Amino acid sequence: MDTGNAFSLPLEQIVTLVFYTTVLVFAIFTIILRYHWKTYSVDDKVTKTTLTLYYVTTIPLILLLSFLTLII
């Protein structure tokens, strides 16, 4: 009895779906984070440092994720 393929998605489709979901979450999160720091922070220097650190750490990972999505 074959029960393994009752519901299956090709791996490429799952990877693409996860990629788009991650990018969407990242984009929404970035807007919310930026809004909070620009509106409620009390120190310009801390705001700039935090946002720079955020972009420096996350954008390369998003680029790596795009690359991996392409090669899988």
Place this chain on the structure above:
Amino acid sequence: MLYEKIEFEPDETVLITVRKHWFVILSELLGVFLTLLSPFFIVFLLAFLPDLLPSSLHLGTYLPIFAFAMTVWIIFSLLTAFMIWTQYYLDLWVVTDHRIIAVDQVHFFNRKVSSFRLERLQDMKVTVNGIIPTFLNFGDIHAHTAGTGEENFSTTGLPDPRNLQAIIQKATDARLKSINQGVTGL
């Protein structure tokens, strides 16, 4: 910026701005860091104990998928870490010589800003509870104010709470003195 939104009175001066103790954020970030490391630990375990894997599954074959999953994991861990840092930094008490402004950033979509005048301050309680808070000198402050509807303000994990209490008490005394002088001077 927050200070531009708070309308300070002309002769009002900020005495101190207080955030939660560094240990509070460190313990939260440590949790995120350990979560971030967990997939690396699993891969490390599988690489050194290949018997755990089914014989048909070779780690090398699925390397791009492992890399993809770990990248997603790291991205979400980083977003969590930045969320924790944002909540920590935007959650603060601003003590001026006229009032206390308590900003409580619970999460991104839950932000409470309370303000009470020092002359309304009736009672202030400091609690340092536990071994780590005692050694690192942080604790909770509960401020009780008088008014038509009696209000309470409290914040947990504030550094050097006794010193903060002393600053607020001193500012309250000075404020009451200046108000009384103003009344008798009329």
